[in-house]
Amino acid sequence: MEFSLFYFSGDGSKVQTDSYQLMIESAKFADQHGFSALWMPERHFHPFGGLYPNPSVTGAAMAMITKHLQLRAGSVVMPLHHPARVAEEWAVVDNLSQGRVAIAFASGWTIDDFVLSTESYSDRKVGMWRGIEMVQKLWRGDSVEMKAASGKDVQIATFPRPLQPQLTPWIVCQSPSTYIEAGKRGGNVLTSLLSGTLDEVAQQIALYRQARQEHGHDPQQGKVAMMLHTFVGEDFDTVKAQVREPFCNYLKTHLNLLEHLARGLNLKIDLKSLSPADIDSLLIFAYEGWLKGRTLIGSPATCLPMIERLRQAGVDEVACLIDFNPNFEQVMAALPHLNALKAQCQPLTMAALS
Numbered sequence: 001m002e003f004s005l006f007y008f009s010g011d012g013s014k015v016q017t018d019s020y021q022l023m024i025e026s027a028k029f030a031d032q033h034g035f036s037a038l039w040m041p042e043r044h045f046h047p048f049g050g051l052y053p054n055p056s057v058t059g060a061a062m063a064m065i066t067k068h069l070q071l072r073a074g075s076v077v078m079p080l081h082h083p084a085r086v087a088e089e090w091a092v093v094d095n096l097s098q099g100r101v102a103i104a105f106a107s108g109w110t111i112d113d114f115v116l117s118t119e120s121y122s123d124r125k126v127g128m129w130r131g132i133e134m135v136q137k138l139w140r141g142d143s144v145e146m147k148a149a150s151g152k153d154v155q156i157a158t159f160p161r162p163l164q165p166q167l168t169p170w171i172v173c174q175s176p177s178t179y180i181e182a183g184k185r186g187g188n189v190l191t192s193l194l195s196g197t198l199d200e201v202a203q204q205i206a207l208y209r210q211a212r213q214e215h216g217h218d219p220q221q222g223k224v225a226m227m228l229h230t231f232v233g234e235d236f237d238t239v240k241a242q243v244r245e246p247f248c249n250y251l252k253t254h255l256n257l258l259e260h261l262a263r264g265l266n267l268k269i270d271l272k273s274l275s276p277a278d279i280d281s282l283l284i285f286a287y288e289g290w291l292k293g294r295t296l297i298g299s300p301a302t303c304l305p306m307i308e309r310l311r312q313a314g315v316d317e318v319a320c321l322i323d324f325n326p327n328f329e330q331v332m333a334a335l336p337h338l339n340a341l342k343a344q345c346q347p348l349t350m351a352a353l354s
Helices: 021-032 055-065 083-096 111-116 121-140 176-184 198-214 236-252 255-264 276-291 300-313 328-345 347-353
Strands: 002-006 037-040 070-077 101-106 144-147 153-156 170-172 188-192 224-232 295-298 317-321
Touching: 002 021, 002 070, 002 328, 021 055, 021 328, 037 055, 037 317, 055 070, 055 083, 070 083, 070 170, 083 101, 083 121, 083 144, 101 121, 101 188, 111 121, 121 144, 170 176, 176 188, 176 198, 188 198, 198 224, 198 300, 224 236, 224 300, 224 328, 236 276, 236 295, 276 295, 295 300, 300 328
Parallel strands: 002 037, 002 317, 037 070, 070 101, 101 170, 170 188, 188 224, 224 295, 224 317
Antiparallel strands: 144 153
């Protein structure tokens, strides 16, 4: 099992001189301790702002302070962007990082984000696949026909040339059809447990690997990364108490996550009808639910069974979302315990390194 760090939260609504301190310092830690990658999201206009509107910008910054980590967009919302622009920006990051770029693509999920795009929200899946194909062609150095302001079709190639000759896409997958299409196209998968149980996701991973095989791709070469909220400490009960408040505050700004969890538990909840006190009670309930097989919150010993379940489900990498907790000192203090968990999951690798 590989381990990477995933960033998603962060309050960009306040002017602060240390907004990116956690990303910078945790990236340095991950780079020095054998983590596989950093995942940098694209988020716009959400409650409490967001620190990550453009993953190519944060990717360029991370290229300057790391040497080993793969730098991944997690993800580029493809229908919001012109493919040529995506190819240009990430080719720069690929050069800055000496060829360490990877891109996960998503179709978009928040309708307000589409103020940035001329793509139809209802056709965003089609726009995503079309955009991925064009980015891949430009990445290879091919010219692509595009319409100029004059109305004429012109052939466009993008620069700079990236160091990597091919771009294997990662695809954000939540539905069986997307898993299957990702397999057909020979891509990798970034997924989560936000819309299903691990057993359900395991079935979709099997569909993905079957689709790879049926379309001439090695079924085991495709990688599946699972995003999980992560905070690892010495003792489960201590961690549970320490993380409860920041995790509930995080959920309060992402109430759609509560709806996903409720659906997974076969509960029908109308959040708009609930009082603030009801919401707080639901948050505590949701936190307890998330601790039962949906996170890496606990000690290395209590998290190991979850790692084994992920492995059996066909997951290759845990993408550890660490910034739901805004306390810099607490998160950084937890990283050595996460690294200890990683070491227990990679005994042969760690022995070779020592």
